[in-house]
Amino acid sequence: MGGKRNKRNRRNKRGGGSDQGYPYEDTMPEPSFIPIEPDQSDQPTEETPPPIDEYYAPHDDYEVPVAYDDNPAPYDHSAAESEAKTEESGEEIARTDVPRTKRSASISDKRKDEKPLNGEPLVRIRRLGVQFDSHRVLRNITLDIPRGQTIAILGESGCGKTVLLKTIIGLIHPTAGRVIFDGNDLSKLGERELTQERIRFGFVFQQAALFDSMTIEQNISFPLREHTKKKNDEITSIVAGRLAEVGLPESVLDKKPAQLSGGMRKRVGLARALAMEPEIMLYDEPTTGLDPIMSDVINELIIGTRKRHPVTSIMVTHDMESAKKVADRLVMLYPLARIEQDEPQVLYDGPPEEIEACKDKRVTQFVRGEAGERLMEMRNGI
Amino acid sequence: MSESIDYEQAEQEESGRGLRSLPSRAIARIGDVVMKWCMGLGNFSIFVGQTFMWLFTRLPRRETLIPNFHKIGVESLPVVALTGTFIGMVLVVQSYVQFRDIGMETRLGSVITMTLVRELGPVLAATMLAGRVGSAMAAELGTMRVTEQIDALTSMGANPIHYLVVPRFLGCLLLIPVLTLVADFMGMLGAFFYAVYLLDIDFHHYLTNSQNFVGPADLFIGVFKSLFFGGAIALTACHKGFYCDPGAEGVGRAATMSFVQSFILILILDLLLGIALDGVYFTLWPKAPSFF
Numbered sequence: 001m002g003g004k005r006n007k008r009n010r011r012n013k014r015g016g017g018s019d020q021g022y023p024y025e026d027t028m029p030e031p032s033f034i035p036i037e038p039d040q041s042d043q044p045t046e047e048t049p050p051p052i053d054e055y056y057a058p059h060d061d062y063e064v065p066v067a068y069d070d071n072p073a074p075y076d077h078s079a080a081e082s083e084a085k086t087e088e089s090g091e092e093i094a095r096t097d098v099p100r101t102k103r104s105a106s107i108s109d110k111r112k113d114e115k116p117l118n119g120e121p122l123v124r125i126r127r128l129g130v131q132f133d134s135h136r137v138l139r140n141i142t143l144d145i146p147r148g149q150t151i152a153i154l155g156e157s158g159c160g161k162t163v164l165l166k167t168i169i170g171l172i173h174p175t176a177g178r179v180i181f182d183g184n185d186l187s188k189l190g191e192r193e194l195t196q197e198r199i200r201f202g203f204v205f206q207q208a209a210l211f212d213s214m215t216i217e218q219n220i221s222f223p224l225r226e227h228t229k230k231k232n233d234e235i236t237s238i239v240a241g242r243l244a245e246v247g248l249p250e251s252v253l254d255k256k257p258a259q260l261s262g263g264m265r266k267r268v269g270l271a272r273a274l275a276m277e278p279e280i281m282l283y284d285e286p287t288t289g290l291d292p293i294m295s296d297v298i299n300e301l302i303i304g305t306r307k308r309h310p311v312t313s314i315m316v317t318h319d320m321e322s323a324k325k326v327a328d329r330l331v332m333l334y335p336l337a338r339i340e341q342d343e344p345q346v347l348y349d350g351p352p353e354e355i356e357a358c359k360d361k362r363v364t365q366f367v368r369g370e371a372g373e374r375l376m377e378m379r380n381g382i
Numbered sequence: 383m384s385e386s387i388d389y390e391q392a393e394q395e396e397s398g399r400g401l402r403s404l405p406s407r408a409i410a411r412i413g414d415v416v417m418k419w420c421m422g423l424g425n426f427s428i429f430v431g432q433t434f435m436w437l438f439t440r441l442p443r444r445e446t447l448i449p450n451f452h453k454i455g456v457e458s459l460p461v462v463a464l465t466g467t468f469i470g471m472v473l474v475v476q477s478y479v480q481f482r483d484i485g486m487e488t489r490l491g492s493v494i495t496m497t498l499v500r501e502l503g504p505v506l507a508a509t510m511l512a513g514r515v516g517s518a519m520a521a522e523l524g525t526m527r528v529t530e531q532i533d534a535l536t537s538m539g540a541n542p543i544h545y546l547v548v549p550r551f552l553g554c555l556l557l558i559p560v561l562t563l564v565a566d567f568m569g570m571l572g573a574f575f576y577a578v579y580l581l582d583i584d585f586h587h588y589l590t591n592s593q594n595f596v597g598p599a600d601l602f603i604g605v606f607k608s609l610f611f612g613g614a615i616a617l618t619a620c621h622k623g624f625y626c627d628p629g630a631e632g633v634g635r636a637a638t639m640s641f642v643q644s645f646i647l648i649l650i651l652d653l654l655l656g657i658a659l660d661g662v663y664f665t666l667w668p669k670a671p672s673f674f
């Protein structure tokens with residue numbers, strides 16, 4: 001373990017100054033919330049904002065002030081591994097020390113002591129159907145998403161997860177059924193009202209979808225300049241705050257998205273989505289294409305976002321570990337082309353602890369990552 | 383296990399209509415093409431309608447206008463001037479012999495100026511703009527579509543047509559008259575230089591003829607036409623970019639088709655507007671302008 005750390009630090013030192021350009025990440029200091037010694041030469045000269053570090057440093061009497069709850073429960077970070085299991089449950093294990101194969105998701109009861117939020121479900125999906133020309137993608141989907149919940153939508157490629165996400169925000173119009181957001185049927189809203197509702201969403205796209213022609217600062221402040229009349233100083237401070245939340249230094253502000261690495265772009269995308277303090281966050285495959293450490297960074301950021309702002313989160317992913325770690329509820333979809341007319345498209349809808357015990361073989365195969373019959377189906381041309 | 387494939391049956395299943403004879407299938411294919419063309423036209427009309435609606439509803443932001451104006455106007459200026467110059471000179475080269483045979487080479491001034499101002503200046507400036515600016519806009523918007531940036535704009539509550547299309551449309555519309563005038567001027571300059579100094583046409587008669595036979599109405603017609611061309615280029619390019627197919631191939635095809643369709647639209651508009659404006663012109667001034 002120690003050897004691995006040294007290697008990483010040595011790689012950092014070889015990078016040189018921060019004007020290297022791509023690959024930029026070599027010269028970046030590690031984000032401050034992972035407990036590895038950062039490379040001193042690359043530290044920004046300004047003092048790092050102290051309060052943010054405390055949120056991420058896991059220690060025994062770790063109490064997070066949850067914005068919407070009076071009795072915050074300590075975030076239980078105990079990781080359960082087969083070989084590296086320690087006796088003391090309270091001992092923190094730095095996430096990056098654990099090799100990926102053994103870092104099975106800990107299904108400790110997250111936030112079990114927190115009060116459940118009452119009221120109308122924030123998003124109600126009623127018998128939703130989406131069809132593109134003659135190609136049917138979604139059929140008869142019915143879901144209720146209560147406020148404050150984090151739901152992960154799983155499924156194979158091509159099962160309609162991203163289409164579902166885009167239909168929830170109104171980017172795609174359903175051909176059957178409806179989506180009701182906070183009591184408003186999205187298809188009945190006019191352009192102006194739909195714009196007002198969209199401000200309450202934060203959408204993190206798969207490739208971050210940053211605007212190429214603008215700098216990072218302009219990207220993150222875009223929704224603020226578009227919808228609010230805040231002064232420049234206020235906008236600058238909000239942007240700086242968001243950057244600090246996602247663990248990026250202020251030196252990226254003047255760069256263009258093409259000069260950043262994939263992980264940094266994703267974090268900028270997250271910062272931009274958070275700029276307007278949305279009530280509901282939508283993540284489209286947040287950890288796809290990232291290395292294991294950066295995937296966990298994104299997971300931690302999603303969890304951290306949830307703690308700092310009272311958001312409902314809908315995450316589309318096929319990363320099982322990510323889903324189990326972050327989500328309260330898992331929903332699994334199946335591609336329409338491979339199920340019968342009367343079968344439901346939603347194969348599983350429930351807590352992450354019980355997905356392994358699901359009777360449906362397709363679900364357990366997905367969870368365990370087994371090709372099995374699927375390989376034979378593909379050979380037969382289905 | 384027989385592996386023989388019944389081609390006719392496969393084709394019928396593919397077309398999904400169960401038509402047996404060749405003429406019916408041919409007609410069905412023509413029908414498909416016409417349907418697709420009608421749907422494309424409808425899609426384009428809705429797009430144009432939305433652009434005009436956003437044009438008059440809300441002013442575009444300054445930081446979107448100025449960079450676009452610079453790209454469309456300032457950066458196109460050298461190449462449009464060059465085009466104009468060479469076209470003027472080529473016109474002189476080709477028409478000189480014909481005019482000399484009837485002894486009217488001094489009238490070359492009016493012919494070239496009239497042609498440039500009415501037709502070639504607007505059309506060639508517009509073609510150059512379609513190739514340079516139109517393809518670039520289509521590719522840029524196509525790439526934004528493919529990398530979900532347009533979806534990102536929509537999800538943040540900014541209308542992409544208002545944010546992306548309106549500045550480009552305004553840029554093309556307002557700057558193409560200037561570019562047309564530059565093309566006209568450089569064309570006349572190049573033609574004058576070639577005719578007077580290289581072909582030894584009389585200096586005084588060349589200029590007097592140019593002045594007397596070409597009036598402000600002709601200049602107005604040319605510039606008025608160029609407005610339509612500029613609008614057509616911007617709308618075609620933005621439409622192609624917005625609704626491009628996914629992937630790099632889609633973006634490339636969007637850029638190509640944007641130029642081809644803009645050019646066809648320019649030619650059609652040129653003809654129609656020429657007829658319409660000539661009708662107006664001869665109604666207002668029944669006698670042609672004359673020296674006498």
